Amino acid sequence: MIKLVDLHKSFKTQKVLNGLNLDIPEGKITVIIGASGVGKSVLLKHMIGLVKPDRGGVFIEGVDISKLAGPRLVEIRKKFGMLFQSGALFDSFNVFDNVAFPLIEQSRLSAGEIKKSVEEKLRLVGLSGINEKMPSELSGGMKKRVGLARAIILEPKVILYDEPTTGLDPIMSDSVDKLILDMQQKLDITSVVISHDIKSTFNIADQMAMIHEGKIIESGDPESFRRSSNPMVKRFIQ
Amino acid sequence: MDKILSILQPIADPIGLKIKSVTRALGDWFLFVYEAVVWIPRKPYRLQNLFRHMEFIGVKSTPIILLTGVFVGAVFALQTSKAFALFNADSLVGATIGLSLTREIGPVFTALMVTARACSSMAAEIGTMRVTEQIDALETMAVNPIHYLVSPRVVSATIMTPLLTAMFDLIGVIGAWFVAVHLLQISEGMFLDKLYYYVDMEDFIGGLIKAGVFGFLISTISSYQGYVAKLGAKGVGWATTKAVVISSVTVLVIDYFLTTWILELFGKVVV
Numbered sequence: 001m002i003k004l005v006d007l008h009k010s011f012k013t014q015k016v017l018n019g020l021n022l023d024i025p026e027g028k029i030t031v032i033i034g035a036s037g038v039g040k041s042v043l044l045k046h047m048i049g050l051v052k053p054d055r056g057g058v059f060i061e062g063v064d065i066s067k068l069a070g071p072r073l074v075e076i077r078k079k080f081g082m083l084f085q086s087g088a089l090f091d092s093f094n095v096f097d098n099v100a101f102p103l104i105e106q107s108r109l110s111a112g113e114i115k116k117s118v119e120e121k122l123r124l125v126g127l128s129g130i131n132e133k134m135p136s137e138l139s140g141g142m143k144k145r146v147g148l149a150r151a152i153i154l155e156p157k158v159i160l161y162d163e164p165t166t167g168l169d170p171i172m173s174d175s176v177d178k179l180i181l182d183m184q185q186k187l188d189i190t191s192v193v194i195s196h197d198i199k200s201t202f203n204i205a206d207q208m209a210m211i212h213e214g215k216i217i218e219s220g221d222p223e224s225f226r227r228s229s230n231p232m233v234k235r236f237i238q
Numbered sequence: 239m240d241k242i243l244s245i246l247q248p249i250a251d252p253i254g255l256k257i258k259s260v261t262r263a264l265g266d267w268f269l270f271v272y273e274a275v276v277w278i279p280r281k282p283y284r285l286q287n288l289f290r291h292m293e294f295i296g297v298k299s300t301p302i303i304l305l306t307g308v309f310v311g312a313v314f315a316l317q318t319s320k321a322f323a324l325f326n327a328d329s330l331v332g333a334t335i336g337l338s339l340t341r342e343i344g345p346v347f348t349a350l351m352v353t354a355r356a357c358s359s360m361a362a363e364i365g366t367m368r369v370t371e372q373i374d375a376l377e378t379m380a381v382n383p384i385h386y387l388v389s390p391r392v393v394s395a396t397i398m399t400p401l402l403t404a405m406f407d408l409i410g411v412i413g414a415w416f417v418a419v420h421l422l423q424i425s426e427g428m429f430l431d432k433l434y435y436y437v438d439m440e441d442f443i444g445g446l447i448k449a450g451v452f453g454f455l456i457s458t459i460s461s462y463q464g465y466v467a468k469l470g471a472k473g474v475g476w477a478t479t480k481a482v483v484i485s486s487v488t489v490l491v492i493d494y495f496l497t498t499w500i501l502e503l504f505g506k507v508v509v
Contacts, residue, residue: 050374077380088375091366102379105282154379 001026001158001190002047007056008214009042016042017053018214024207029184029191031201033236034211040194041085043211044160047192048080049073078106081151082160087143089135089150095122096131099149106154121149124186125179141172145179152183159183161193165200177203198237210236270384270465271458274392277385288390295356295391295457296398300405302351307406310347311335311413319422332429333436335414340441341500344407345399346493349452352399353485357460360391361481364464365474373465388461392454399453400446407445440504448496455492456485 002024009017016039024030024047034040045051046058049065057064065076089098099118103109109117122128125145135143144164151159161180165173177200184191195201201208202222209219210233218225218233225237318331364387367373376383411433418424460481467477 045374048378050377074380074382077378080378082375082378084371084375086370088371090372090375091370092363105379105381150379 001061002192003057003059004043004046005057005059007043007046007058008054009039009046009051010054015214017046017056019056020211020215022209022216022219024190024192026190027188028206029180029193029204030207030209031193031195031205032209032211033195033198033201035236036196038211039214040196040211041162044082044162044192044194047158047160048077048082078154079157080160081154081156081158083144083147083151083162083164085162085166087135087140087147089138089143089146091135093135094131095127095133095135095138095146098135098146099153102150102154117153118149121153122146124152124182125149126175141168141176144168144176148176148179148183152187155187156189158190158192161191161195163194163196165195165197173197173200174203176200180204266466267458267462270388270462273384274388274458274461277382277389278393280385284386284390287386288393291390291394292398294359295352295394296401299352299355299398299402302355303348303402303406304409306347306351307344307409308413310343310406311339311410311415312417314338314343314410315414315417315422319418319424328424329428329432330436331418331424332415332431332433335418336411336433336437337441339407339410339414340437340445342445342493342497344403344410345445345449345452346489348399348403348406348449349456349489350486352395352402352453353456353460353482353489356395357456357485358478358482360457361460361464361467361478362474364388364461365467365477366464368465368467369470369473384465388458388465391461392457395453395457396450397453399456400449403446403449404442407442438504444500444504447500448493451492451496452489455488459485459488 002022004020004022004024007017007020008015020043022032032040032043042051046053046066047060049058049068053066056066058066060076060079063076065073068076089095090101093101096115096118099121100114103114103117107114118131119128122130125148127142127145127149130138130142130146135146138146148164164176164180168176180191180193181204183189193201193204205222207219208222208225209216210225210230211217212232218228218230225233228234228237314335315331318334319328322328322331322334364373367387373383373387376386415426415429418429419426463477463481463484464474467473469476
């Protein structure tokens with residue numbers, strides 16, 4: 001589904017990705033773990049073309065999006081939904097308008113159909129009845145869930161989650177994990193999750209990969225991570 | 239030779255780096271403006287978004303334009319009346335104020351007011367969206383952020399700044415008329431007669447052309463500063479400051495070149 005080949009990326013003198021290779025399988029939850037500041041979010045942004053690699057390719061269903069721009073990149077992006085670390089809700093819009101935004105921009109649905117779809121997605125993330133609230137009135141967890149409702153409103157094939165549980169209390173963190181699993185089962189999508197929350201990772205992952213010094217140092221299912229002899233992996237997951 | 243180079247290098251290096259960074263920023267700004275302009279006629283049109291920006295830049299700037307306009311006209315009348323009285327040229331007060339307001343003061347003051355009120359907010363809003371990943375979110379939703387955020391602001395500022403300038407000109411003349419005629423006892427007939435005689439439609443239109451160019455420049459500069467903001471709240475503050483300073487300086491510098499061109503265009507060059 002997503003194939004990252006020999007990715008290199010530097011910001012000024014700081015090398016963030018250094019020949020990274022990774023395959024993301026279709027229809028599974030892949031969790032990419034790594035220490036803070038190691039380049040996990042940068043890697044995620046490569047997958048949707050927000051950041052271009054200095055070298056290497058990002059293949060989505062066989063198309064290298066790092067070479068694309070304009071309408072062709074836009075078409076590829078329509079297959080994705082992304083949940084940002086902070087939610088990235090539009091602070092001048094209320095919850096309803098935030099969730100409805102992709103539908104207003106990308107679909108030809110009537111106002112009634114949009115309303116129905118928004119309410120359905122808000123119900124799915126457990127947030128019915130908050131249509132009129134502004135982002136500033138929401139807690140961190142609620143913002144993430146509204147962001148998730150917005151990410152799934154166009155029923156994308158792939159959802160990218162940037163640290164979905166960071167900054168949440170354990171109960172809210174479990175509820176977000178459950179939500180990611182629910183999305184996976186109900187919508188049958190490919191999910192890529194960036195995290196450094198080990199408990200959450202083992203709760204949801206079908207596949208895991210660890211990034212260190214700009215490369216993937218280990219990848220496989222959660223069981224293989226538990227058995228890993230790589231000292232860096234062992235240190236991280238303990 | 240080597241000795242001279244070693245003395246010059248510490249001075250030349252920072253200058254060279256500064257020139258390089260200014261040139262790069264200017265190049266980036268041109269590309270940004272190009273993209274903002276080519277997206278204007280493209281679908282979807284988002285008229286509601288456009289009208290919202292026109293209301294913010296135009297309608298909501300009206301009170302401050304009226305307030306500053308009336309007092310600028312009034313103080314200008316006060317100064318010119320006193321000065322012209324020294325050589326018995328009181329009759330030319332109306333014409334002088336009319337020409338100055340329509341050609342220079344109206345468009346320049348309006349552009350500076352729009353910069354202070356609307357463009358600073360433009361830079362802060364877009365900058366905040368940049369540092370809180372809202373612009374990235376727009377891109378992930380397959381929406382071009384320049385088309386959505388910048389193009390409507392540029393169109394709105396380019397249309398509304400001339401309209402505000404027309405208002406500034408009118409209220410400025412009214413303020414000047416009140417002070418000159420009612421407080422300083424200059425003949426009303428003389429004031430209005432010379433105003434009509436010397437101020438042509440070309441003066442007024444020339445001022446509006448200037449205002450349109452100013453509106454375009456200040457909106458693109460401010461949007462650009464917000465768009466490239468970095469480093470959180472501090473970066474947004476810095477972007478806002480730069481937007482106001484660069485826009486204001488640009489208005490004053492470009493004014494000279496526009497004036498030269500407009501005077502030639504309307505055949506008003508005095509040799």
